[in-house]
Amino acid sequence: MSDIRLNAIFKTFGTTEVLRGIDLDIRAGEFLTLVGPSGCGKSTLLRIIAGLETQTSGDVEIAGTPVNHVRASDRDLAMVFQSYALYPHLTVRQNMATPLVLRDLTFWERAPIVGHALPGRRPKVKSLHAAVDDVAQVLKIEHLMDRKPGQLSGGQRQRVALGRAMVRKPVAFLMDEPLSNLDAALRVHMRSELAELHRSLGVTFIYVTHDQAEALTMSNRMAVMMDGDILQLGAPDEVYDDPKDRRVAEFVGSPKINMLPGRADGHGRVAALGAPLHRHVGLQDQDVTVGIRPEHLQLTTTQADNEGWPFRVTHKENMGADFFLHGTVNGSNHRMVARARPEDVAEVAIGHDVFLRAQSGKAMVFGGDDRRVYFAEGA
Amino acid sequence: MNNQVHPVREAIKHAVLILGALIVILPFYVMVSYSLKSPHEIESNTGGFFGAQEPMVDEYCVKLGNPRDACVETPVVYNYTQAFKKAPLLRYLLNGILVTASIFIIQVLVALPCAYALSKLKFWGRDFVFGLVMFCLLIPVHAIALPIYIMLAKIGLTNTYASLVIPWTISVFGIFLMRQFFMTVPDDLIDAARMDGMSEFSIIWKVMLPTAVPALLAFAIFSVVAHWNDYFWPRVAITGNRDLYTPPLGLREFKGDADGSIWGPMMATATIIVTPLIAAFLLAQRRFIEGITLSGMK
Numbered sequence: 001m002s003d004i005r006l007n008a009i010f011k012t013f014g015t016t017e018v019l020r021g022i023d024l025d026i027r028a029g030e031f032l033t034l035v036g037p038s039g040c041g042k043s044t045l046l047r048i049i050a051g052l053e054t055q056t057s058g059d060v061e062i063a064g065t066p067v068n069h070v071r072a073s074d075r076d077l078a079m080v081f082q083s084y085a086l087y088p089h090l091t092v093r094q095n096m097a098t099p100l101v102l103r104d105l106t107f108w109e110r111a112p113i114v115g116h117a118l119p120g121r122r123p124k125v126k127s128l129h130a131a132v133d134d135v136a137q138v139l140k141i142e143h144l145m146d147r148k149p150g151q152l153s154g155g156q157r158q159r160v161a162l163g164r165a166m167v168r169k170p171v172a173f174l175m176d177e178p179l180s181n182l183d184a185a186l187r188v189h190m191r192s193e194l195a196e197l198h199r200s201l202g203v204t205f206i207y208v209t210h211d212q213a214e215a216l217t218m219s220n221r222m223a224v225m226m227d228g229d230i231l232q233l234g235a236p237d238e239v240y241d242d243p244k245d246r247r248v249a250e251f252v253g254s255p256k257i258n259m260l261p262g263r264a265d266g267h268g269r270v271a272a273l274g275a276p277l278h279r280h281v282g283l284q285d286q287d288v289t290v291g292i293r294p295e296h297l298q299l300t301t302t303q304a305d306n307e308g309w310p311f312r313v314t315h316k317e318n319m320g321a322d323f324f325l326h327g328t329v330n331g332s333n334h335r336m337v338a339r340a341r342p343e344d345v346a347e348v349a350i351g352h353d354v355f356l357r358a359q360s361g362k363a364m365v366f367g368g369d370d371r372r373v374y375f376a377e378g379a
Numbered sequence: 380m381n382n383q384v385h386p387v388r389e390a391i392k393h394a395v396l397i398l399g400a401l402i403v404i405l406p407f408y409v410m411v412s413y414s415l416k417s418p419h420e421i422e423s424n425t426g427g428f429f430g431a432q433e434p435m436v437d438e439y440c441v442k443l444g445n446p447r448d449a450c451v452e453t454p455v456v457y458n459y460t461q462a463f464k465k466a467p468l469l470r471y472l473l474n475g476i477l478v479t480a481s482i483f484i485i486q487v488l489v490a491l492p493c494a495y496a497l498s499k500l501k502f503w504g505r506d507f508v509f510g511l512v513m514f515c516l517l518i519p520v521h522a523i524a525l526p527i528y529i530m531l532a533k534i535g536l537t538n539t540y541a542s543l544v545i546p547w548t549i550s551v552f553g554i555f556l557m558r559q560f561f562m563t564v565p566d567d568l569i570d571a572a573r574m575d576g577m578s579e580f581s582i583i584w585k586v587m588l589p590t591a592v593p594a595l596l597a598f599a600i601f602s603v604v605a606h607w608n609d610y611f612w613p614r615v616a617i618t619g620n621r622d623l624y625t626p627p628l629g630l631r632e633f634k635g636d637a638d639g640s641i642w643g644p645m646m647a648t649a650t651i652i653v654t655p656l657i658a659a660f661l662l663a664q665r666r667f668i669e670g671i672t673l674s675g676m677k
Contacts, residue, residue, distance in 0.1 A: 052570050073576030085571035089589035102576035164575075 003028050004049065004172060004204065009058035011044055011228075018044050020228040022058070026172075031198045031205040035215035036225035037251065042208045043176055045225070049206060050174050051075050062171060073102070078165035082177040084157045086149040086164070093132060093145040096164045100128040103168065128167075135166045155186050162197070172204035179214065191217050212252045216240065224248045246366040249291050255324060255337045258297070260309075262290040262365070268376065270365055273329055275309055277358070279375040281365050288373065289366045294324065296362035297338040299345065300355045308357035311336065313350050318342075407653075413646035417454035421642050430454055454643060459651075461644035466632035467621075468648060475626045475652075478543045478613075479606045485548040486602055487595065494557035495583050499569055509558070515551040521611070528615055538623060542616040547606060553598050560594035561587060596663050607656055626652040 004026040011019040018041045026032050034042040047053040049060060051072035059066050067075050078099070086095050101110060108114060109121045136142045139159045149157055158178065165173055179187045179194075195218045198205050209215055215222040216236040223233045224247075231245045243249035249257050262272035268280040272290035281288070300308065315326040323345045325338045330353065338356055348354060365373045408428075413421055416430035432453050440450035452460075462468055496502070497509050527546050528537070536542045564587065572582045588595070610627040617623045630652070633645035 047570075050570075050574065052573060072570075072573045077574070079571065079574045081567040081571055083565050083567045085565065085567035087568070087572075087586060087589075089592075099575040102581075164571075 003061075003063065004206070005059075005061040005064075006045075006049070007059040007061070009045065009048060009060070010056045011041070011048065011053070012056050018228050019048075019055070022228075022230060024223065024230065024233070026204060026206060029202050029204055030220040031195070031207065031218060033207045033209060033215040033219035033222040034225055035209050035212055035222055035251075038210055040225040041228040042210075042225045046079075046174050046176055046206060046208045050077055050079050052079075076168075076171045077174055078168050078170040078172075079174040079176065080161050080165050080178045082180055084149070084161040084178075084181075086157060086160055088149055091146050091148055092141065092152070092160050092163075093129075093136075095149065095160060096132045096135065096167050097128055099164060099168045100131060104128055131167050132163075135163045138166070139163050154182050155190070158182060158190065166201075170203070172206055175205065175207045177209055178207075180209070180211070187214075194218060213254060216252065224251060226251070242372075243291075243364065244372050246289060246291070246370040246372075249364060249366070249372075253293055255294050255339075257291045257293050257364075258336045260290045260292070260329075260334060260336075262288045264288050264365075272363075273309055273332055273334060275307055275358075277363055277365075278360055281373045281375055283367060283373055287368060291364040291366060292358045292362060294337045294339040296359045297336070298357045298359055299325070299338060299340050299348070300357055303355045308355045309336070311338075311354050311356045313348055313352050313354065316345065316348070316350055410646050410649050410653075413642050414458050414650045415455045416643060417457075418641075418643055420454070458643035458647040461641070462647040462651060465641075465644060466629050466648070468626075468629055468651065470622065471624050471626045471629035472651070472655075474540075474623060475607055478540065478625055479603050481540070481544045482547045482606050483599060483602050485544065486550040486553050486598075489549050490553035490557050490598075491583050491588060491591075492580070493554045494561050495579075495587055497554070497558045498561035499564075499566070500579075512551050512554050512558075516555060524612065524615055531616065537616055538618060538620045540623065543613055543623070543625070546612065546616075550598075550602065553602065556598050557591060557594060560591055564590055600660060600663055603659070604656060607652075 006022050006024040006026075009019050009022040010017070022041075022045060034045060036042050044053060048055045051060075051067065051070060055068075059068055061067065062075060062077075086092075087098065090098070104124050104127075105115070105121065109118050109124065115121055133142070136145060139162060141156065141159050141163060144152060144156055144160070149160065152160065158181075161178070175194075179190050182190060191214060194205075194207075198218075207214070207219065215224075219236055221234060222236050222239055223230045224239060225231065226247050232239055232243065232248045234242075239248065240252055243252065246259070250259065260272040262270050264270050264281055264283040264286050266284050268282060268284055270277045270279075270281055270288060270290060277290070298308075303310065310330040311325075311327050312330055313325050313327045317324040317326065321342075323340050323342055325340060325345060325348065326335065327338075328335055336356065365375070367373045412428050412430075415428070415432075416426050417433070417435045419435070420426035420430045432455060434451045435454055435457065436447060437450040437452060437457060441447055493512075497505060497512070531537050531542045531545070536545070568586060568590075569582055572586045577585065607625075608627060609625070613623075613625045613628050617625075617628065626648075630645060630648055633641045633648065
């Protein structure tokens with residue numbers, strides 16, 4: 001069990017800067033997710049940790065030892081790939097045994113005919129097959145052991161790929177979008193299974209995904225990456241409730257947060273599309289952006305004190321437990337989405353005009369530089 | 380999709396294909412037929428495909444002083460026994476196997492690492508090197524045959540197995556073909572092998588080679604057919620030593636210079652030479668198609 005530390009990792013491909021000085025401390029045993037849109041550098045960062053890619057500058061440390069010049073296989077990490085990357089010509093058992101065979105047997109013991117004659121080989125092979133069987137049992141794939149990857153479904157291949165990573169008992173698991181080739185239902189199922197696996201193994205997981213839902217549901221901490229930077233690192237609820245950057249607020253959460261243009265007046269009072277907010281910010285006479293998550297909007301049929309926005313419903317999305325109301329703010333082209341309970345929208349039909357109000361204390365203000373601007377205390 | 384089959388169009392298509400097939404098969408037909416017939420039937424063009432198989436007298440046997448009765452044989456037996464008696468055909472066949480197998484194995488040993496480097500490793504000048512490979516595809520064998528012969532002669536290698544094998548060990552076509560195939564192998568697979576602790580050479584032999592079996596079979600067909608049937612280069616490189624003759628050179632034994640060619644045994648030899656190729660091709664073809672349909676990487 002050991003920490004993984006990244007110090008000022010830079011990576012450039014030709015003239016494009018992919019990573020711009022990443023500093024990251026990954027705690028032993030945590031489930032850390034690197035999440036961001038495609039092209040943000042998250043996969044490159046993972047490959048640098050794995051040793052499959054070399055950073056342009058900066059250091060990677062595992063358990064306090066720099067591993068910049070250590071081969072990928074000697075870093076004691078295991079990786080699960082998006083395409084699973086199973087050896088197509090080997091059976092499931094052979095696939096899972098491969099990392100152990102390569103690690104535990106000497107060159108001569110692996111040799112085709114000579115190897116079998118060596119005395120030390122038999123006990124080693126026996127113990128590694130026992131290890132493979134143990135993992136197969138945990139993953140419930142014992143009945144697949146003699147099949148080839150081509151004869152497995154996507155979910156089964158996924159398990160085998162996990163198994164191949166698990167047999168090594170590595171310092172950390174690196175996962176590069178392992179669920180994105182699965183269908184939606186299986187993906188949701190595997191989310192909880194992976195999280196459980198993490199808890200029972202107690203090993204560090206570093207998980208790369210572009211799906212913010214996976215990051216929110218599984219991780220202890222998530223790092224939101226964009227354009228080669230980590231914008232925010234924190235527990236999922238912290239990142240969701242308290243985004244430090246407009247891009248983070250927009251990326252995390254589904255449906256997306258509503259962003260309205262607003263302005264802070266001379267007293268720091270913010271109004272968005274004509275509707276004033278209750279509290280003050282420390283900015284004066286500046287354009288700002290006001291973000292309100294769909295679940296923080298309240299539906300009313302009358303407008304009180306000029307608060308809230310007149311809203312025309314253009315689409316009603318039934319999610320079962322709740323409804324999403326899509327529409328535009330009257331008098332502007334701004335689209336908004338509000339989440340409501342079914343009983344609140346029973347009377348609301350497409351084309352109706354209603355009012356949306358931000359729940360008090362839930363709106364977020366972002367300055368012109370995309371950074372979060374906090375409300376003044378007690379105001 | 381339009382599944383309607385127009386009968387006339389189909390008939391024309393088939394007619395053209397049948398005509399093409401006939402043109403291709405006709406020489407084989409003649410070869411097999413001649414290998415079954417007596418010299419008289421061949422010269423007078425009688426006897427149909429199989430010949431009458433009437434017992435004939437082997438004139439050469441009689442000339443050696445044997446009684447006429449002892450020299451009577453059926454044509455098919457005569458042709459095929461002569462094929463092995465008149466020339467050491469078995470030896471030639473073994474030579475052929477030795478040479479084509481050596482060539483193919485060494486070509487694979489060279490082409491796979493090259494193709495791997497050209498498709499999966501990033502290094503400075505890679506595209507330029509690949510350009511050179513493509514350029515080498517344009518050089519005709521006959522253009523460089525003489526320089527190669529002179530080089531081999533200078534180091535005293537003519538009339539050896541080495542002279543038959545060495546010029547063909549680097550197959551740019553093989554490198555090109557395997558490189559194109561390796562391009563389709565996902566990078567993740569190689570990264571997974573690296574994470575598992577394989578060296579780059581292990582990756583080539585334990586991951587790339589097994590996944591490349593269909594492409595290797597395709598290459599094997601090209602390579603083996605080309606070198607098994609090659610007449611030109613063995614004729615250049617083997618000048619005196621008949622023990623090194625490959626099967627196509629063996630055919631020359633039946634080309635009588637003054638007393639006319641001995642067609643029956645010659646065609647029997649030719650039949651014997653092409654049979655293993657046809658058998659191998661039919662076998663490989665099945666595996667080849669299986670390989671293509673089963674190779675699901677994802």
